[in-house]
Amino acid sequence: MANTDPSSVITALAGEIDGAVEWLKRSALPIWVDVGHDAETGGFFERINLDGTANRNDNRRARVQPRQVYCYAVGGDKDAPASWHAAATTAFAWFEQVYRRPDGFYGSLASPTGTMLDDSFDLYNQAFALFAMAQIAQTFPPRAREMEDKARALLAGLRATYAHPLGGFEEGDPVKLPLCSNPHMHLFEASLAWEAVAGDPAPWTALADEIARVALTRFIDANTGALREFFDHDWRPYPGDKGRIVEPGHQFEWAWLLARWSASRGDAAAMNAATRLFDIGARHGLCPSREVAIMGLFDDFTISDPVARLWPQTEWLKAAILLAKVGDPADREHYLDQALQATRALKKFLATKVTGLWFDKMRPDGNFIEEPAPASSFYHIVCAILEADTVLKRIQTR
Numbered sequence: 398m399a400n401t402d403p404s405s406v407i408t409a410l411a412g413e414i415d416g417a418v419e420w421l422k423r424s425a426l427p428i429w430v431d432v433g434h435d436a437e438t439g440g441f442f443e444r445i446n447l448d449g450t451a452n453r454n455d456n457r458r459a460r461v462q463p464r465q466v467y468c469y470a471v472g473g474d475k476d477a478p479a480s481w482h483a484a485a486t487t488a489f490a491w492f493e494q495v496y497r498r499p500d501g502f503y504g505s506l507a508s509p510t511g512t513m514l515d516d517s518f519d520l521y522n523q524a525f526a527l528f529a530m531a532q533i534a535q536t537f538p539p540r541a542r543e544m545e546d547k548a549r550a551l552l553a554g555l556r557a558t559y560a561h562p563l564g565g566f567e568e569g570d571p572v573k574l575p576l577c578s579n580p581h582m583h584l585f586e587a588s589l590a591w592e593a594v595a596g597d598p599a600p601w602t603a604l605a606d607e608i609a610r611v612a613l614t615r616f617i618d619a620n621t622g623a624l625r626e627f628f629d630h631d632w633r634p635y636p637g638d639k640g641r642i643v644e645p646g647h648q649f650e651w652a653w654l655l656a657r658w659s660a661s662r663g664d665a666a667a668m669n670a671a672t673r674l675f676d677i678g679a680r681h682g683l684c685p686s687r688e689v690a691i692m693g694l695f696d697d698f699t700i701s702d703p704v705a706r707l708w709p710q711t712e713w714l715k716a717a718i719l720l721a722k723v724g725d726p727a728d729r730e731h732y733l734d735q736a737l738q739a740t741r742a743l744k745k746f747l748a749t750k751v752t753g754l755w756f757d758k759m760r761p762d763g764n765f766i767e768e769p770a771p772a773s774s775f776y777h778i779v780c781a782i783l784e785a786d787t788v789l790k791r792i793q794t795r
């Protein structure tokens with residue numbers, strides 16, 4: 398699998414990434430707004446069928462709307478059709494109108510016409526609300542102040558009601574177990590996005606630093622270097638097999654975030670943790686025959702779930718390309734080669750008959766499950782392709 402000539406790896410990687418950018422701009426962004434956006438309500442559909450028609454009757458998860466808002470705010474650059482930015486704006490308005498509860502938190506699930514079906518609090522959904530607000534602030538400067546006020550109020554609410562005494566956040570009020578690393582990962586992502594765009598970055602810097610500390614001291618096992626998913630109320634591994642789950646996609650996703658954080662803070666220990674996470678994902682989380690990242694391991698690195706979903710491939714790519722830039726220069730060729738492998742893995746999932754859609758799950762036998770493409774994966778794809786394009790260009794010009 399490994400390709401050892403550095404210049405040929407960069408050339409191959411640049412070719413793959415150019416192809417991915419082309420696919421994104423010419424096929425994916427157009428179809429997910431033309432077919433995937435519901436002009437009647439202003440929100441986004443959950444899924445597009447593989448024949449290219451919208452799946453209009455799905456209920457809509459709160460996480461999907463802000464993820465799609467991010468895609469069309471960040472993807473709609475100056476040459477983009479006006480409909481892309483318009484879709485981001487109307488979907489955010491729909492999200493606010495439908496999911497926002499009187500206490501300022503966001504509920505979890507709504508019907509296609511906008512009736513709230515499950516208004517329960519989920520930390521995960523609050524993280525994506527914050528993330529979308531940051532991208533709106535970035536893309537639409539006249540709305541920056543409004544978004545910052547809104548995001549600050551949401552963060553204040555989270556701190557007031559859900560702050561965990563040992564750092565990080567609770568899953569519920571009253572206490573709900575297990576505690577989870579996953580929503581913290583997305584809060585970390587949102588805090589880094591806000592740190593870059595806020596008029597007053599201080600609360601976001603504090604949030605990012607707090608989450609990094611909890612990740613380094615609680616989520617990551619000091620002996621193996623692996624990051625777990627589920628915890629008891631003292632941030633110890635949750636009892637039973639649940640507490641032993643280690644997801645390769647999340648090893649990569651946290652590696653990317655901790656590498657970003659470490660580069661901005663000059664924190665060498667965090668960079669070591671990030672490279673170790675990457676290494677665990679790459680050593681134990683890749684299927685040699687299918688050449689893709691799989692869903693689940695246990696803490697002894699045996700396989701807990703051999704299915705390969707699309708999103709871990711995007712996280713593999715983001716972490717590899719960034720570590721090629723900010724990691725140990727002696728390992729650059731290794732990371733570039735990993736980025737090339739990840740790009741090729743991602744491409745397998747994008748090979749649908751109607752261009753611009755994707756398969757979400759590859760079975761252990763290498764066949765994809767034939768099912769509608771979920772909108773929830775788009776944010777992973779957009780972020781990975783834009784990150785790979787930007788970082789590779791920086792690597793090439795230095």
Ligand SMILES: O=P(O)(O)OC[C@H]1O[C@@H](O)[C@@H](O)[C@@H](O)[C@@H]1O
Pocket residue numbers: 460579650708771773774
């Ligand atoms: O499962 P969906 O909604 O497609 O989201 C895709 C995935 O995104 C990742 O960043 C993680 O948070 C996963 O736990 C999640 O499953």
